Amino acid sequence: MQVQYCLQKQTRRHLPERQTNESISELGRDQQLCCIDCGNVITAVQFAIEHLGKQRHFVQNAAGEQYHIALYEQAFGCGIAGVPTTDFTWFPPHSWRFAYCRRCRLQLGWQFSGRKPFFALIERLLKACDE
Numbered sequence: 001m002q003v004q005y006c007l008q009k010q011t012r013r014h015l016p017e018r019q020t021n022e023s024i025s026e027l028g029r030d031q032q033l034c035c036i037d038c039g040n041v042i043t044a045v046q047f048a049i050e051h052l053g054k055q056r057h058f059v060q061n062a063a064g065e066q067y068h069i070a071l072y073e074q075a076f077g078c079g080i081a082g083v084p085t086t087d088f089t090w091f092p093p094h095s096w097r098f099a100y101c102r103r104c105r106l107q108l109g110w111q112f113s114g115r116k117p118f119f120a121l122i123e124r125l126l127k128a129c130d131e
């Protein structure tokens with residue numbers, strides 16, 4: 001297994017991938033993904049993208065909290081908050097802001113800005129919309 005450390009800070013880092021039951025690779029390309037709390041449509045499988053060679057990443061923030069995140073080039077159901085910063089970024093040189101559900105305001109992940117912007121959404125907070 002491969003550990004990808006953030007270049008500047010070892011506290012905020014990529015962790016070895018873990019097997020989880022749910023994977024978007026089992027879902028159809030047109031499948032929409034919804035907020036687990038309120039059912040708002042957030043994104044769809046067709047918007048999944050890879051960065052650093054993977055669509056799903058296992059990461060840890062500076063506070064030691066760990067997340068399974070998945071990357072999407074668009075997430076229409078998300079609002080964005082905060083001032084872009086590169087502090088502790090998981091994807092240098094991209095800066096990040098908070099991404100939240102437009103309907104219920106639950107924080108769903110982060111939006112990364114750079115040459116190619118994308119969303120990193122916490123996998124356990126999204127579900128297939130028809131579940």
Ligand SMILES: [Zn+2]
Binds near residue numbers: 037038101106
């Ligand atoms: Zn919601």
